[in-house]
Amino acid sequence: MRTLRTVPELRTAVRAARRQAPHAVIGLVPTMGALHDGHLQLIRQARLECELVVVSLFVNPTQFDAAADLAAYPRDEQADAGVASEAGADFLFAPRAETVYPDGFSTSVQLSGPLVESLEGAHRGPGHFSGVTTVVTKLFNMVQPDVAYFGQKDAQQVLVIRKLVADLDLPVRIEAVPTVREPDGLARSSRNVHLSGTDRTKALALRAGLAAAEHAFAAGERDATTVQAAAVAAMTDLGVTPEYLALVDPQTLAPVTEIADGTLVAVAAPVGTTRLIDNTILGSNPNGRR
Ligand code: AMP
Numbered sequence: 001m002r003t004l005r006t007v008p009e010l011r012t013a014v015r016a017a018r019r020q021a022p023h024a025v026i027g028l029v030p031t032m033g034a035l036h037d038g039h040l041q042l043i044r045q046a047r048l049e050c051e052l053v054v055v056s057l058f059v060n061p062t063q064f065d066a067a068a069d070l071a072a073y074p075r076d077e078q079a080d081a082g083v084a085s086e087a088g089a090d091f092l093f094a095p096r097a098e099t100v101y102p103d104g105f106s107t108s109v110q111l112s113g114p115l116v117e118s119l120e121g122a123h124r125g126p127g128h129f130s131g132v133t134t135v136v137t138k139l140f141n142m143v144q145p146d147v148a149y150f151g152q153k154d155a156q157q158v159l160v161i162r163k164l165v166a167d168l169d170l171p172v173r174i175e176a177v178p179t180v181r182e183p184d185g186l187a188r189s190s191r192n193v194h195l196s197g198t199d200r201t202k203a204l205a206l207r208a209g210l211a212a213a214e215h216a217f218a219a220g221e222r223d224a225t226t227v228q229a230a231a232v233a234a235m236t237d238l239g240v241t242p243e244y245l246a247l248v249d250p251q252t253l254a255p256v257t258e259i260a261d262g263t264l265v266a267v268a269a270p271v272g273t274t275r276l277i278d279n280t281i282l283g284s285n286p287n288g289r290r
Contacts, residue, residue: 003092003198007142010054010093014143016051024051028145028172030136032056034074034190035083038180042149045177054143058100062108063131065124069275073267074193077215092145100138109133117272118253120156121267131175132157133164148172153176153179153187155264155279156253179278181207181240185279199272205240206267206278212254213247213265217282222258235269244270250281 004010009093016026027050029042046053057080064070081142084092108130116129140148145187150158158176159208165174178189185207186200210220216227224247231245247256264290266275268287 001081001089001092002003003081003094005093005095007095010091010142013053013091021051024146025147026050026052026054026143028143028148029053029055029089030139030150031057031080031149032190033080034076035080036150036180036188036190036192038153038188040087041180042151042177043084043087043089045175046147046149049175050147054091054145056095056139056143057084057092057094058135058139060131060135061097061102062101062134063128065128071288072194088182091285093108093139096237096283100135107134108194109137109164111160111163111167114253115156118156118266119203119244119246119248123268124240129157129160132281133160136161137164137168137170139253145172147175149175149177151179152176152193153189153278154267155250155288159251159253169264175183185211187276189276191274193278194274195271200273202238202240203271203274203276204275205235205238205271206242206269208238208267209235209245209267210278212267214280214282215264216248217259219234222260224255224257224259224263231267235267240271242267243275244268280286 004013027046029046031039043055059073059252063071066124068207081092110130121129150161162174165172184236185204209231213227213231216230228245228247232242235242244269247259248254248264250262256263259282264279266279
């Protein structure tokens, strides 16, 4: 695996690979590093489906709503390079911040409407998703992949990226990869390293809330308010109050009053000083594990 830092270096490497195998499918796995089993699953899936796998590693400052969160974000490029290589990446594209956002950078790619204004958009501020869509558009232009892999753990992000690709006719297919969890159900996240002993236990509240919604649905309950209350109660029982726990349409993110197969349950909650998110699709994934 080669680590590349600049856009010309990346372009030369990708162009050479395309010249060698003109029909090669190029896969991109965008990450912010601190790679864990969730990222690995994305890289492995890319490896299975693509001839060339590019993993990008860039802690994108423009998608952070709080400077402290950006400063505390875990970074270990050396370890990440080992993990990405082992999972089968051909190139690790790890640009410096000045490469992505040179002096005078003044363009942003911004969606509007409920996809970016609800849930994470409402709670993290309007800049979050424009930071995501701007950097992802840039990464797509830099790498020019045929396929890009995103985690269902960030369900709203997947919808936002799909909309970005559709609206701008970007020539890339988006693949969503199911959420990878710890054995006890906690969704893998780079932020989990910040969870201390008791917070690690409390973090299970998110999964418990989602499980309560799944159980209520499986038991025949269809009223969204009732299911939401049961899910929130399961969380507060474990000492965690959600920022939001929403039952929404899985495509539009519009709140539903009656739940059905495919309803998305999305949750965000602070656990200690760490903000966690998770989600489940009702009916399709009864215990939320893979
Ligand atoms: P991040 O480095 O947190 O920006 O994540 C990079 C990609 O990995 C995103 O598409 C995430 O949705 C995905 N991802 C993060 N955690 C998981 C997980 N536990 N399971 C599956 N994908 C994940």
